[in-house]
Amino acid sequence: MSADPTSYSNFEDASAKELDIKLEVDFKRKILKGVVTFVIDIHHDDTSRLVLDTRDLVILNVVAAESGERLEYTLGDAHPAFGSPLTVQLPDSSANRYKLTIAIQYETKEPGPSAVSAMQWLEPTQTAGKIHPYLFTQCQAIHARSMLPCQDTPAVKCSYVAEITVPSELTALMSAVKLEDKPSPESDKKICQFKQAVAIPSYLIALVVGALESRQIGPRSHVWSEKEVVESAAYEFAETEQMLQAAESIVGPYLWGVYDLVVLPPSFPYGGMENPCLTFVTPTLLAGDRSLANVVAHEISHSWTGNLVTNKTWEHFWLNEGFTVFLERKIAAVMHGEKERQFQAIGGWKTLQDSVNTFGSDNPLTALVPVLKDVDPDDAFSTVPYEKGFALLYYLESLLGGAEVFNKYLRAHVEHFKYKVITTDDWKSFFLSYFHKQVEEGVLDGVEWDKWLYSPGMPPYNPSYDPTLSAACHSLADQWAKASASDLNQFKASDLESFTAKQTQEFLDKLLQEQSPLSCEHLKAMETLYQMNSRKNAEIRFRWQKLCLKSSHEDCFPHVVKFLVEQGRMKFVRPLYREFYKCPKSQQLAVETFKQNKHAYHAIAASLIEKDISLK
Numbered sequence: 001m002s003a004d005p006t007s008y009s010n011f012e013d014a015s016a017k018e019l020d021i022k023l024e025v026d027f028k029r030k031i032l033k034g035v036v037t038f039v040i041d042i043h044h045d046d047t048s049r050l051v052l053d054t055r056d057l058v059i060l061n062v063v064a065a066e067s068g069e070r071l072e073y074t075l076g077d078a079h080p081a082f083g084s085p086l087t088v089q090l091p092d093s094s095a096n097r098y099k100l101t102i103a104i105q106y107e108t109k110e111p112g113p114s115a116v117s118a119m120q121w122l123e124p125t126q127t128a129g130k131i132h133p134y135l136f137t138q139c140q141a142i143h144a145r146s147m148l149p150c151q152d153t154p155a156v157k158c159s160y161v162a163e164i165t166v167p168s169e170l171t172a173l174m175s176a177v178k179l180e181d182k183p184s185p186e187s188d189k190k191i192c193q194f195k196q197a198v199a200i201p202s203y204l205i206a207l208v209v210g211a212l213e214s215r216q217i218g219p220r221s222h223v224w225s226e227k228e229v230v231e232s233a234a235y236e237f238a239e240t241e242q243m244l245q246a247a248e249s250i251v252g253p254y255l256w257g258v259y260d261l262v263v264l265p266p267s268f269p270y271g272g273m274e275n276p277c278l279t280f281v282t283p284t285l286l287a288g289d290r291s292l293a294n295v296v297a298h299e300i301s302h303s304w305t306g307n308l309v310t311n312k313t314w315e316h317f318w319l320n321e322g323f324t325v326f327l328e329r330k331i332a333a334v335m336h337g338e339k340e341r342q343f344q345a346i347g348g349w350k351t352l353q354d355s356v357n358t359f360g361s362d363n364p365l366t367a368l369v370p371v372l373k374d375v376d377p378d379d380a381f382s383t384v385p386y387e388k389g390f391a392l393l394y395y396l397e398s399l400l401g402g403a404e405v406f407n408k409y410l411r412a413h414v415e416h417f418k419y420k421v422i423t424t425d426d427w428k429s430f431f432l433s434y435f436h437k438q439v440e441e442g443v444l445d446g447v448e449w450d451k452w453l454y455s456p457g458m459p460p461y462n463p464s465y466d467p468t469l470s471a472a473c474h475s476l477a478d479q480w481a482k483a484s485a486s487d488l489n490q491f492k493a494s495d496l497e498s499f500t501a502k503q504t505q506e507f508l509d510k511l512l513q514e515q516s517p518l519s520c521e522h523l524k525a526m527e528t529l530y531q532m533n534s535r536k537n538a539e540i541r542f543r544w545q546k547l548c549l550k551s552s553h554e555d556c557f558p559h560v561v562k563f564l565v566e567q568g569r570m571k572f573v574r575p576l577y578r579e580f581y582k583c584p585k586s587q588q589l590a591v592e593t594f595k596q597n598k599h600a601y602h603a604i605a606a607s608l609i610e611k612d613i614s615l616k
């Protein structure tokens with residue numbers, strides 16, 4: 001078995017260094033087909049096989065590229081989450097046994113009704129423009145293997161070049177720098193070319209194809225999308241360059257050249273995905289007032305933590321996400337002040353409590369570093385690595401004398417580990433050696449390392465954050481929670497007037513934490529005064545609907561259905577389906593809504609929702 005429990009690849013014996021991807025996008029059959037060529041370093045004299053990850057791929061031919069010699073291969077049994085190992089016999093006649101070039105010709109399988117895959121193929125009717133089809137990929141955590149045969153472990157980093165053949169009226173983009181298109185021998189097609197010169201793990205390989213347009217939003221940035229949303233996207237993400245500069249001021253130069261964004265169709269299952277040179281984002285960020293742009297700050301931060309300094313396996317995912325949330329909130333501090341960072345940390349702590357409650361406080365998956373043997377990373381996903389990771393770094397920062405000292409450390413961490421992959425032990429030993437003076441002085445003596453890193457449940461320490469920006473939200477929420485029916489006339493439409501969107505979010509979060517649900521009368525009054533159902537901000541809609549479902553408030557059902565149908569971001573649809581299903585009055589409606597819309601969700605989302613509402 002491999003050193004990464006989620007990959008079959010024998011990357012300790014042989015590892016890919018460069019990838020050459022030549023694929024055609026066939027919208028008729030909904031497949032990718034072509035050739036992937038690997039330059040491989042062989043690490044041992046006796047390495048005779050190369051094991052790659054695949055899932056739902058049709059392997060057509062494997063050759064040693066220099067000699068053209070056909071190589072023997074076998075495809076192992078298919079595991080539902082991990083796929084099939086592809087074992088290739090290496091040639092013993094190779095001139096230089098320590099470097100080999102292997103080319104694999106293959107096709108992806110035509111998508112079946114319940115196949116979970118990196119690719120989502122959209123019909124023209126599922127796009128904003130309604131004329132052209134659309135394709136996008138989502139490879140994190142272990143879906144790259146359903147797009148191409150590869151060593152699908154973050155432990156291996158590889159540069160790549162690519163040539164993607166698409167219908168000439170469409171545009172392909174990848175997680176790389178886009179080069180000039182070139183003509184295809186077939187006149188109705190063109191070839192889009194790309195180069196990613198920095199070595200990246202397989203989960204950062206990404207492709208999107210559609211009727212895409214772009215607007216420049218900064219000196220190194222464009223936003224791409226269908227033309228219907230490109231103007232609003234350019235407005236929403238106009239702070240991108242400012243965020244890049246804020247990050248650079250903390251962790252050093254941006255090393256990827258271009259930083260573009262692409263706004264995907266509404267079924268994109270995440271808020272954002274840090275594909276290098278080209279962050280993917282959900283259209284649910286388009287609130288019209290830039291209030292959800294922190295997701296962009298988050299994906300920008302991954303350009304250092306995650307994409308340069310990468311977790312070695314998914315068990316150390318907090319090194320990607322915890323560090324990235326920490327850096328995202330540093331950007332908030334540079335742009336809006338330390339109080340804003342503290343305010344966001346308060347929201348984060350609530351998110352952590354919510355996750356720990358959902359999973360159960362003794363669930364091993366709530367440990368910062370969980371054991372993932374035989375666990376599908378999609379099933380293990382939660383906000384624990386994000387928020388427990390943030391809380392640990394914040395706690396350490398406060399012990400070590402605050403932001404200034406810690407920012408220097410962050411920069412040194414990136415400098416030390418950039419282009420590498422790391423485990424929690426690697427992180428901790430560099431951290432302790434960087435702060436060796438403070439360690440000698442006993443500053444860190446009270447840190448309960450094992451509890452923080454390996455125990456399930458909430459952390460062994462309760463941070464206190466500056467309440468300036470949360471105080472008004474919490475006191476208004478307390479008033480609502482305490483009010484009896486006859487007190488409801490004390491509330492006014494203007495109560496929320498001075499709140500930012502994030503403060504309204506915090507107000508709702510505080511109410512969601514109350515033990516007893518609000519009465520329907522309370523919720524009706526709140527709707528009349530605050531017009532929650534007509535909010536455009538998806539984070540506010542989500543919290544409001546959760547609050548209503550907690551009280552089985554039937555007025556909200558049609559609004560919940562509408563939100564579940566118009567977008568497929570898992571952060572919203574999974575908890576809403578769970579609550580919708582849990583509430584006896586809406587259980588039937590939850591199941592029907594899912595069954596009618598299953599085809600529109602991304603396969604990753606559909607498969608997880610099915611488990612959430614007990615259909616699988």
Ligand code: BES
Nearest residue numbers: 140141270271272273274294295298571
């Ligand atoms: N890398 C993640 C998304 C992800 C994680 C995809 C695991 C697949 C598996 C991305 O950076 C992320 O965390 N996005 C968040 C945004 C946020 C925390 C601000 C999201 O999607 O909501």
Ligand code: ZN
Nearest residue numbers: 298302321324
């Ligand atoms: Zn992230």
